[in-house]
Amino acid sequence: MNKLENHMSNLTKAVPHLVDSIIVRGEGAYLWDHNDRRYLDFTCGIGVTNTGHCHPKVVAAIHEQADLILHLQQNTAFHAPMLRLMEELRKVVPSELNTFYFANSGAEAVEGALKLARQVTKRPNIIVFQRAFHGRTVGAMSLTTTKTIFRAGYQPLMPGVFIAPYAYCYRCPKAEANPEKFGFDKDCNWALEEIDFILHSQTAPWETAAILVEPIMGEGGYVVPPKRFLRGLRKICDDYGILLIADEIQCGFGRSGRFFAFEHFDIIPDLLIMAKGLASGMPLSCIASKRKIMDETVPGSHGGTYGGNAVSCAAAAATIKIFEEENLLENASNLGKKLLHRLKEFKDKYPVIGDVRGLGLMAAVEFVKPNGKIPDKEKAVAVKNACIETGMLILTCGTHDNVIRWIPPLIITEEQLEEGLKIFEHALEKTA
Numbered sequence: 001m002n003k004l005e006n007h008m009s010n011l012t013k014a015v016p017h018l019v020d021s022i023i024v025r026g027e028g029a030y031l032w033d034h035n036d037r038r039y040l041d042f043t044c045g046i047g048v049t050n051t052g053h054c055h056p057k058v059v060a061a062i063h064e065q066a067d068l069i070l071h072l073q074q075n076t077a078f079h080a081p082m083l084r085l086m087e088e089l090r091k092v093v094p095s096e097l098n099t100f101y102f103a104n105s106g107a108e109a110v111e112g113a114l115k116l117a118r119q120v121t122k123r124p125n126i127i128v129f130q131r132a133f134h135g136r137t138v139g140a141m142s143l144t145t146t147k148t149i150f151r152a153g154y155q156p157l158m159p160g161v162f163i164a165p166y167a168y169c170y171r172c173p174k175a176e177a178n179p180e181k182f183g184f185d186k187d188c189n190w191a192l193e194e195i196d197f198i199l200h201s202q203t204a205p206w207e208t209a210a211i212l213v214e215p216i217m218g219e220g221g222y223v224v225p226p227k228r229f230l231r232g233l234r235k236i237c238d239d240y241g242i243l244l245i246a247d248e249i250q251c252g253f254g255r256s257g258r259f260f261a262f263e264h265f266d267i268i269p270d271l272l273i274m275a276k277g278l279a280s281g282m283p284l285s286c287i288a289s290k291r292k293i294m295d296e297t298v299p300g301s302h303g304g305t306y307g308g309n310a311v312s313c314a315a316a317a318a319t320i321k322i323f324e325e326e327n328l329l330e331n332a333s334n335l336g337k338k339l340l341h342r343l344k345e346f347k348d349k350y351p352v353i354g355d356v357r358g359l360g361l362m363a364a365v366e367f368v369k370p371n372g373k374i375p376d377k378e379k380a381v382a383v384k385n386a387c388i389e390t391g392m393l394i395l396t397c398g399t400h401d402n403v404i405r406w407i408p409p410l411i412i413t414e415e416q417l418e419e420g421l422k423i424f425e426h427a428l429e430k431t432a
């Protein structure tokens with residue numbers, strides 16, 4: 001047994017690895033392993049390192065803060081990086097969402113938002129969507145419907161969760177049956193009608209605290225819904241006094257070409273959940289809320305030992321500044337258009353690709369069996385593995401794992417994007 005295999009046997013099997021490599025260094029869009037092999041990293045730590053690996057300004061902020069104070073329990077006193085971070089956050093969130101709660105992970109923030117919604121509305125239930133991913137702790141897992149692998153063996157889960165279809169137009173049963181009338185570009189409200197049906201048949205509005213939605217779906221398949229879907233959710237929430245919670249853990253922090261994905265849809269959620277890209281790799285998550293909502297929460301009723309860690313907050317404040325200083329949104333938007341254009345050309349050339357979609361540098365290639373829409377996991381995994389062999393890390397997603405997701409860092413250059421596209425086309429050819 002070599003050294004890595006030796007250690008692997010001491011690690012839980014619950015967490016699989018994309019590559020059996022020891023990564024020793026990361027810089028920008030690249031990672032290097034212990035054999036000095038270089039990888040183009042288009043996984044971005046699953047949407048975390050949006051500013052690239054070890055951005056020098058983030059690293060400097062971490063060094064500087066580490067010399068001052070590492071941990072200050074948030075119940076004890078305030079620390080300067082958190083105040084600085086709130087100042088930076090106020091520049092990028094809508095002015096209404098000016099009250100914050102800090103935690104460590106995405107799931108923890110999701111749980112916090114769920115508790116907050118229940119406490120202030122005094123309603124028990126929550127509506128989520130098919131294929132959604134919100135985390136792996138028991139509460140967050142109960143809201144997660146992406147795949148049975150995330151739930152099997154852990155059930156029964158938290159009650160009070162009602163599941164509606166997401167506006168996944170490529171796989172919409174209505175659009176498949178009647179493409180003239182239903183679909184992304186049509187005046188179709190089917191997914192919204194289903195929510196209305198749930199509110200009439202399963203959870204009454206007066207017992208529904210919140211609708212929790214990923215404005216662009218991540219783990220479930222990188223699905224961009226039509227604008228009217230999110231606008232319709234906003235209206236339903238307004239009509240019934242239900243809170244609209246946007247989980248921007250994967251689609252936020254510039255990923256879509258706007259700071260937050262909900263901005264594409266002209267809505268403002270009542271609660272906004274962020275993590276991943278927030279601190280460029282340091283553990284930190286945040287709920288931004290309308291003041292009147294957080295003001296109603298009961299002091300002492302929620303919290304955590306490490307929430308809003310000083311070093312993580314310093315990294316996050318530096319991260320937000322980088323967005324403006326280095327025009328990351330513009331880069332994500334411009335290169336995102338190029339990426340989508342090139343992926344659509346691949347779709348025209350390779351019949352194994354059933355759908356290409358995306359916004360900014362958040363793009364999906366969905367693999368299907370020829371002459372139909374049957375999900376082709378084998379093909380997606382083969383293409384992914386061929387990319388890895390040639391030196392590019394990339395991930396699949398979707399309920400059937402038949403979607404390859406593109407999550408390059410937002411600092412990539414056109415040349416690096418081109419390098420990734422070349423590797424991808426080579427993988428398509430090799431696996432044809």
Ligand SMILES: Cc1ncc(COP(=O)(O)O)c(C=O)c1O
Binds near residue numbers: 134214247250
């Ligand atoms: C949309 C979304 N919500 C929540 C989570 C959970 O975040 P974490 O893994 O930090 O708990 C994820 C993680 O992938 C996510 O993509």
